[in-house]
Amino acid sequence: MTRSIGVIGGGISGLAAAHRLLAHDPTLDVTVFEREKRLGGKILTERRDGYVIEGGPDSFLSVKPRGVGLSRELGLEGRLIEPDERNRGAFVLHRGALVPIPEGLSGLVPSRLSPIVKTPLLTRRGKLRLAAELLVRPRRSDDDESLASFVERRLGREAYERLIEPLMSGIYAGDGRRLSLAATFPNLRLAELNHGGLIRGAVAARTAAVRNSDGTLPRRGFLSYPTGMAELAAALRARIEAAGGTIHTGTTVSAIRPRSDGRAGYDLEIDGLAPALPRAFDAIIVATPAWAASPLLRPWSTAAADALAGIEHVSNAIVVAAFRTSRMARPLTGTGYVVPRVENRPVMAVTWSSLKWRDRAPADHLLVRAFIGRAGRQHDLDGDDAHLTGLALAELREVMGIRGEPEFASVFRWEGGMPQYNLGHLDRVASIEAGVGAVPGIEIAGNMLRGVGIPDCIASGETAANNVLGWLARGHPVTQRESLAAPAR
Ligand SMILES: Cc1cc2nc3c(=O)[nH]c(=O)nc-3n(C[C@H](O)[C@H](O)[C@H](O)COP(=O)(O)OP(=O)(O)OC[C@H]3O[C@@H](n4cnc5c(N)ncnc54)[C@H](O)[C@@H]3O)c2cc1C
Structure with missing residues (x-):
């Protein structure tokens, strides 16, 4: 039957x-x-006039096995693409200016201290507090702890607000003071328990990189498909x-x-x-x-x-806009930037899609995605699409120095789109x-x-x-x- x-x-x-x-x-x-x-x-992709426009996710993490695994089963493994290696790196918006995210941040945790020492994102005091993580004892209680409480306890408030929170926001659009550490980043708590701290745990993970069964190193970073x-x-x-x-x-x-x-x-x-x-x-x-x-x-x-x-779910929107590269004040290299909550702005992240991925825009054009609607700032989504486009364009003009009008702009709204693991x-x-x-x-x-x-x-x-x-x-x-x-x- x-x-x-x-x-x-x-x-x-x-x-x-x-x-x-x-x-x-x-x-x-x-x-x-x-x-x-x-x-x-x-998952929503639109293609038009030589643009590949992602209205939702633009990639997936390669280290989690089922993205690559399912692609293989579907005969898509050969079509997986990595971000354009010419444009590596991303930025944090810091007091209105773009500052590179320090290298060696692995899984939200610094695995090398030298890039942290050099970054202008943290004050001298903030850097010392971060380095003092090596001395912070593991918490005994196993009660659920918020992501903010955990990171501030281990790395200090500055590191949380300026480094970790903006990176985490990009995943959950969430409020770290309410997100559950155990539900979002249980590996951070494990690093504390198994290695005595985050920095020690990240260093250990780097040296003991897990290999595939054929001895090769697993893919890292994000993957997508050409179209x-x-x-x-x-x-x-x-x-x-x-x-x-x-x-x-x-x-x-x-x-x-x-x-x-x-x-x-x-x-x-x-x-x-x-x-x-x-x-x-x-x-x-x-x-x-x-x-x-x-x-x-x-x-x-x-x-x-x-x-x-x-x-709880938060709503968010992505404003996608395309510009002639001649509209840019200066050439860009990188994949985009994240905006810490403490900057108090409606846009929480911007992806430079056509730099992050090859062949996402015609030659001499830039395709950009601006994310709006983080937890606690849902009012930013009030208003019509023209309003959201206006917010995004104001951000791009101020931060990236883009001049003039876009070739086009589209708004993708996700009502109740992001569950909050509070x-x-x-x-x-x-x-x-x-x-x-x-x-x-x-x-x-x-x-x-x-x-x-x-x-x-x-x-x-x-x-x-x-x-x-x-x-x-x-x-x-x-x-x-x-x-x-x-x-x-
Ligand atoms: C803006 C945005 C960007 C993101 N970026 C990334 C990224 O880059 N990488 C990444 O890995 N993840 C990303 N995510 C997260 C990821 O895209 C989602 O978590 C995932 O796609 C959700 O898949 P799902 O099938 O569980 O739910 P959904 O995609 O929401 O699918 C559920 C479906 O159920 C349908 N449905 C609802 N009610 C009914 C009903 N009564 N009868 C029939 N059908 C119904 C809905 O129409 C919907 O199509 C992003 C999410 C958003 C919102």
């Missing part, structure tokens, strides 16, 4: 889940439902459909119900359902943002639904996983759980798929009693 699985959400988490299901068992009947007309969720991140979503779509899976875009799932025909499994209630769309499934994977997953799961687990609803996040994840885990045949995946980066989301989708596969293999179809009587927990 063919087993059917419904996947709700066609972002990278849901697509990776559907792919894993079919790669493992092509006889499965897998259907993906995606609310938007296009697939990919936050943008949408290549990944397109390849997943092609693979899922070639394996017999079905994808419905423009289709919102509004509820998960017990099956109405009296058989085991679940019915999906679908807004504006075309009569022919399949709706009864043996198992379901929910791969939507947390705020969309919460109401879907509430009839099945109150605890999971409450924990999902308790995950203090207590791992407890919330435990409640979600325990609550959903107790419902036979329903699994959850997504960036609200154990990592917001693309490789983490892939791993999350694949884990959900593996759980469904394991559950089907154990010959454990949802019984009528379990399905119909699943109590709210």
